[in-house]
Amino acid sequence: MHLENLTKRVVDIAKQAGDFIRQERKNFSPDKIEYKGLNDLVSYVDKGAEKIIVAGLEQLLPESGFITEEKTTTKTGDRYNWIIDPLDGTTNFIHGVPTFSVSIALQEYDELVIGVVYEINLDECFYACKGSPAYLNGQQIRVSNIPAVGGSLIATGFPYYDFEKQQAYMELFTELMKSCHGLRRLGSAAVDLVYTACGRFEAFYEYNLNAWDIAAGVVIVRQAGGEVVNFKGGSEVLNTRELLATNGKITQEALGIIQKYF
Secondary structure (H helix, E strand, O other): OOOOHHHHHHHHHHHHHHHHHHHHHHOHHHHEEEEEOEEEEEEHHHHHHHHHHHHHHHHOOOOOOEEEEOOOOOOOOOOOEEEEEEEEEEHHHHHOOOOOOOEEEEEEEEEEEEEEEEEOEEEEEEEOHHHHHEEOOOEEEEEOOOOOOOHHHHOOOOOOHHHHHHHHHHHHHHHHHOOOEEOOOOOOHHHHHHHHHHHHHHHHEEOOHHHHHHHHHHHHHHHHEEEEEEEOOOOOOOOEEEEEOOOOOOHHHHHHHHHHOO
């Protein structure tokens, strides 16, 4: 199946999972929370959404494997693997804060070729595939033209475990706070990335990230004309657990600031 047609089918599956999550939020109660680790929360909603996504994707590419947050399947593929976060922003979801999303990417061998992020509360679906523009609800999107950190709005995420780098992180946070228009922490890395892709943010940075948090958003940022690098400036980000995504114009300036602390 052609990548663009495949992407449209993935959009439909992401929205099906999003509909399930939206419905379950209406009746969700905190006694349904499970703890995977320190502040690492999950519920039946994450798992149910993942099962919906996996079932749909298996029909699209029966030979594909899966890298998923909730481990509802352990099937691996030789050529194709889907990288899935069924509910990115679980803590927001549990507390009723309206920023959470579905994130689905397709990896062909070592290359990310499709990314779909569905922000459920605003009904905004961002998507892109290799060789195509990036889109939001059918309209093409591009990164912003802001040329310097001084005029930028920058997103980040706060670590909720592994606090070894907390001091360095807070020093970086303080410098950026003084250097840019403002810092934002939405609570969904997938949303932070697609907001960078469509020009709402000029950059997003975070460490302690997993592949499923970022894979889809990375595709969308790059196809929207942005750049995604690790803190050393290299293009490998899926397994480095650190990421800087920008509009492509402030990358070197932002990296220079980050590298003082990381």
